[in-house]
Amino acid sequence: MIVVVGVSHRTSTLALREALAFPRETLPQALARVREEAGAEEAMILSTCNRVEVYAGGLADPAPIAAFLAAHHGRAPGELEPHAYRLAGEDAVRHAFRVAASLDSMVVGEAQILGQVKEAYELAESAGTLGSALATLRHRTFAAAKRARSETGIGRNAVSVSSVAVELALKIFRDLEGRAVLLVGAGKMSALAARQLVAAGATATVLGGRTFEKAEQLARALGGRAAPFEHLRDELSRADIVISGTGAPGTVISRADVAVARQARGGRPLFLVDIAVPRDVDADVREVPGVFLYDLDDIKAVSEANLRERRKEAVQAEQVVEHEVREYLDWLRSREVAPLLAELRRRGEEIRRGEIEKARRRLGTLTAEQEQALEAATAAIVNKLLHTPTVQLKEAARDGRGDVMSLIRRMLGL
DSSP: OEEEEEEETTTSOHHHHHHHOOOGGGHHHHHHHHHHHHOOSEEEEEEOSSEEEEEEESOSOSHHHHHHHHHHTTOOHHHHTTTOEEEETHHHHHHHHHHHTTSSSSSTTOSHHHHHHHHHHHHHHHTTOOOHHHHHHHHHHHHHHHHHHHHSSTTOSOOSHHHHHHHHHHHHHSOOTTOEEEEESOOHHHHHHHHHHHHTTOEEEEEESTTHHHHHHHHHHHTOEEEEGGGHHHHHHHOSEEEEOOOOSSOSBOHHHHHHHHHTTTTOOEEEEEOOSSOSBOGGGGGSTTEEEEEHHHHHHHHHHHHHHHHHHHHHHHHHHHHHHHHHHHHHHHHHHHHHHHHHHHHHHHHHHHHHHHHHHHHOSOOHHHHHHHHHHHHHHHHHHHHHHHHHHHHHHHHTOHHHHHHHHHHHTO
């Protein structure tokens, strides 16, 4: 059986997740300890900023994994109890599928989690702790995640600041190839948005102030150029898209700056994204013809509307995932019953061979035709006797009826 023990953004604080995190370089040792201390046949650890989860195969109860998680990080078991979830069997499998498909993410439909899950499985494989159950779970969850993204709109509609900025720019310009992007300030959020715009074909200029060296570094990373802040109006006249996030205490782009730049633009539209707090761009800029200004409140409104659309699509994605969960559970159950069926067949064949030997001793030497008839008759008897229990075992495995499987084991002395 597969079990999962973990904490996530839904159940715990960031501080607790940080305390329980597994640094990448320690994962091989941690995975070995899961097998040794918890008695798991297989193990995989997923450790991200939003979740820390230990997956294990070959256990009927998640308790040993919970004990390992607490002990590994020097925590009392009771300290984790209110925050950690313990899942086993079908619940654990369904959770694994939903995580990979980003249905359990803080932002539904985000793409980063699938890469994180892939890396976690690769590390477990390298550490030698990935067996057939978790290996198959890996392939099935990846397939389900890809289906969810391709067959539903769960990953469409931008929700992050940077992706919303790109989406809005595309609505204004339709095509970003060759468009000029001006970054006012070199903050992380501005850089992320610029990278997406450059990836779509735009060119970048970074406007630097006191930290001009930082502006030059970012410009090189973006394949663009840097310019001093004193050239603001000239750069505004050249730009199509402006992303401003300086962290300055007041306005850095005034209405007058934009109005002067507009005279040299030849009627080209200008799109400004103000992601600074307090705001960098004078709100009156919106009154300048041909200028489009979006601040964080505007971006938040677009993001929330898009997130609502993702949640609608998530309903269909859940159906896709549920189908894949059923397929995996059927495989898992058939795998569990296979050794029992093999033992049942071996026992029947053993009895058949024993009875044939007894018959030979009583009957003496048999002709080739008689030997063939004896083999055929006894094999047919065994096949008919085993047919019904075989069918019942397969159906019990498919339906998850462990009670029927246990009963057949006891009846047949297996």
